[in-house]
Amino acid sequence: MSENTMPAVNISSPILTEFNGIEVSSGIVSSFTVIILLTLFAIIARRKFSLVPSKIQIALEGVYNFFYSNMLSAFGSEKAAKKFLPMIFVMFLFLLFANQFTILPFVSDLALNGDKVFQAPATDINLPIAWSLMIVVMSHVLALSISPLKHIGGFIRLESVFKIRKISDIFNAILELFLGILDIIGEFAKVISLSARLFGNIFAGELMVVIITYLVSFIVPIPFIFLNIFGGLIHACIFPLLSLQYLAQTVNSVKD
């Protein structure tokens, strides 16, 4: 018989066990399962690589070319594009598998003491925040390692202060300083927007499917599940694309 209680909604992922002092939540279990599945997929797909490509090879090469051409146009140089391509491509592959993870048949039903064992990894808020923080901090560290003074000078713009000759120049200087501080706030906004986009889409999609399935269990959830699949694919493309744009923007602003 179906349950008649409203499904409990929890934003934080439930903690399952403890392992040497580290709390293992269902988000961690799901992420590691996706990693194992990805590795198996890579090993199996790699055996069939040949000069006459199979279907999987065609698909993977198509996506590889998509990201590579985007990186070339963003970075401008082939060396920089090849340096960052593995990270961006692995982000895409992980999200591709992770966003569709709960569509597999019995995955959402496993429970341990009433807590779900598996959930879509992106519904744990820690994953999107960790990835966005990593990308933004990496872009700043790279820019600082290339040319620290120029990078900091882009945020704290003191050169207009030194050029004050008339009274109207003071207004210019204050405006430039204010815009520099707004840019600093913009960096925090990048972290929040990147993570909130991924988390909000995946979490809200799952929530909607759960609630609709509770209300009408038969044919009505199908469009919502399709929406989830489509949205998961799109956001698997958009997160790496936007992070490579942020990287390229920051690095190219300090390059000459």
Add this chain to the structure above:
Amino acid sequence: MEIEAAKALAAGIAIGLGAIGPAIGEGLIASKALETMGRNPEVKDDLFSKMIVAMAICESTAIYALVVAILVLFT
């Protein structure tokens, strides 16, 4: 006013007002894209994928409103 009533009201207003802007924006994106596809049918495939990317980025503010509504309602 009880806290539950305030939470429900806040969630409703948050997502209600937050979904107006992106809807208009996405309609504008789609209209420009379709107009260009009609005028120049050979860029159809290229333009379609870029349109989808632009729509997903335009959707972001609606998603922020949704996250705020969920946070208010469930914590």
